[in-house]
Amino acid sequence: MRRKIIPNRGDLKRKAVNYKTGMDIRLDDELRQKMEALVENTSTQFLDETVETLKGLREALSRAAADPSARREVLEHIREEAFQIKGMGGVFGYPLLTEFAKSLHDFLKELDDLDELQQEIVSIHVDTLYVVVSHRIKGSGGALEAQLRASLKAAVDKAKSGVKPAG
Incomplete structure (x- = not known):
């Protein structure tokens, strides 16, 4: 089977910001400080x-312990929140949050219910x-992290x- 390659007509290039003059990505000190503060x-x-x-996850776990009929809903809620934390931890410089939330998400991935x-x-x-x-x-090294x-x-x-x- 032959594939036909459609040539780029340059539409995207023409629509790009500052295509002709380029983009200055150097930051002055004031802009850098504003970005760091943000x-x-x-x-x-x-x-x-x-x-x-x-806190919400702790409350959900209490609900699951008290009401076995809520366990599936709680499981799904915790799985979703773990996924969110996993995705955002590294973005903000907290790779351990990502690692531990991934561990939680992976642990819950195959479960249908939450036993004790x-x-x-x-x-x-x-x-x-x-x-x-x-x-x-922040970071991932050190004695406490290990x-x-x-x-x-x-x-x-x-x-x-x-x-x-044991606990």
């Missing part, structure tokens, strides 16, 4: 919203995310083997 304010807003999300053990593992994930947010842990990562992995591994984690 990023910092947005990062703070992201952390504040994440704290509220995590699974609820406990979700709770451990939420607590771990709280630690990252409350301590504003301890969090190891604890979370141990809990998930125990859950997968059906052993209740």
Whole structure:
């Protein structure tokens, strides 16, 4: 089968901003400071919203524990929120949020319901995310981060083997 390649007529080039003169991407100090302040304010807003999300996840877990008929709805809600945190953590310089939210999302991916053990593992994930947010842990190295990562992995591994984690 022959494929026909349609040549670009240059429409996109003509529509591009500053196509003829180019674009100056050098930033002066004032503009750089404004951009840095905007990023910092947005990062703070992201952390504040994440704290509220995590509070909501704790409330959802309590609802799932008290009302087994709510577990599927809670599971879906937590899965969606974990996905959102996973996507945004790295954008704002919090790769551990992304890593731990990914762990939570992956843990929930194949589940249809939340039994007690699974609820406990979700709770451990939420607590771990709280630690990252409350301590504003940027980057991915360091002793505390390694301890969090190891604890979370141990809990998930125990859950997968059906052993209740120590806690």
